[in-house]
Amino acid sequence: MLLTGLAVCATCGGAMTLRTGTSKSGKVHRYYSCSTAARVGKTGCKGRSIPMDRLDGLVTTHLADRLFGPNRLAGILTSLAQKRAAGDDEVRNRAETLQSEIARAEDKLKRLYRMVEDGVTDMDDLLRDRLAALKSERERAKAALERIKAQSAPQLTLEPDQLERFGTFMREKITVGETSFRRAYLRAVVEAVEVDDHVIRIHGSKTSLEQAVVAGEQIGKGVRGFIRKWRARRDSNS
Structure with missing residues (x-):
């Protein structure tokens, strides 16, 4: 039984x-x-x-x-680690892409703010919309990056x-x-x-x-x- x-x-x-x-x-x-x-x-x-x-x-x-023989356990868990590592590469690439998106959005925001401070342009409705869109893009990328970090499990060494x-x-x-x-x-x-x-x-x-x-x-x-x-x-x- x-x-x-x-x-x-x-x-x-x-x-x-x-x-x-x-x-x-x-x-x-x-x-x-x-x-x-x-x-x-x-x-x-x-x-x-x-x-x-x-x-x-x-x-x-x-x-x-x-x-439950040590060699068999090692073989199974090694294959799991290899599969996880392949997935980790994808996660790492996605994280790097998101970090680049965040950096680009922040760079554009800084340049727009500098233009306003230097008097090159006025803070009109069009510029406000553009700033809001860039902030939204940055926040979405940050949120996605945080989710990836939270879901990434630490590697186990047995x-x-x-x-x-x-x-x-x-x-x-x-x-x-x-x-x-x-x-x-x-x-x-x-x-x-x-x-x-x-x-x-x-x-x-x-x-x-x-x-x-x-x-x-x-x-x-x-x-x-x-x-x-x-x-x-x-x-x-x-």
């Missing part, structure tokens, strides 16, 4: 919920089954089921052996020892302990587990993974806070 709320059917996208069955020997078996097929029948989805223990084991083993500590921590937390806490830690880095006929796809957010590594530095300062703060979000896929 680790993946309750995470497992989805690849055919219809519906949640896969826990169902039970009893064998002739009286043993109770638990399965993740497509809720759409169970609710409306084969017209809604052809349906699929997979033993609970098998799916839980496949996913946790894959994450422990692959995702050291190899951070990744190793986080990987070790997560491998333990998703494989040992109470089911509710193991599920919560999985949800910190996994958005969905898509079950197909011959393949299982694990979807997650690279940004949430990065944030989880940073939050992992708070290990020992409040496990519940770590779980709450770093629930996965749909901003990019690993």
Whole structure:
């Protein structure tokens, strides 16, 4: 039941919920089954089921052996940093353009004010309109520049020892302990587990993974806070 709320059917996208069955020997078996097929029948989805223990084991083993290895974590987060850097170049270019627009507007305003002070021209309605337009252009550019600055996130530098500590921590937390806490830690880095006929796809957010590594530095300062703060979000896929 680790993946309750995470497992989805690849055919219809519906949640896969826990169902039970009893064998002739009286043993109770638990399965993740497509809720759409169970609710409306084969017209809604052809349906699929997979033993609970098998799916839980496949996913946790894959994450422990692959995702939470230091080299794999480093590779994923490096690709995120490269993508972010490309976006940062665009932001930097836009900021430089806005700064140039502000400088040009201020230069024009200074020249117009100087002309009035030197008596070269009078402050008539046409000049007032021109001054107002230049001020408006300058303020718009300043406001846009401030928004860019506010939205620009500082670059995170994750050291190899951070990744190793986080990987070790997560491998333990998703494989040992109470089911509710193991599920919560999985949800910190996994958005969905898509079950197909011959393949299982694990979807997650690279940004949430990065944030989880940073939050992992708070290990020992409040496990519940770590779980709450770093629930996965749909901003990019690993």
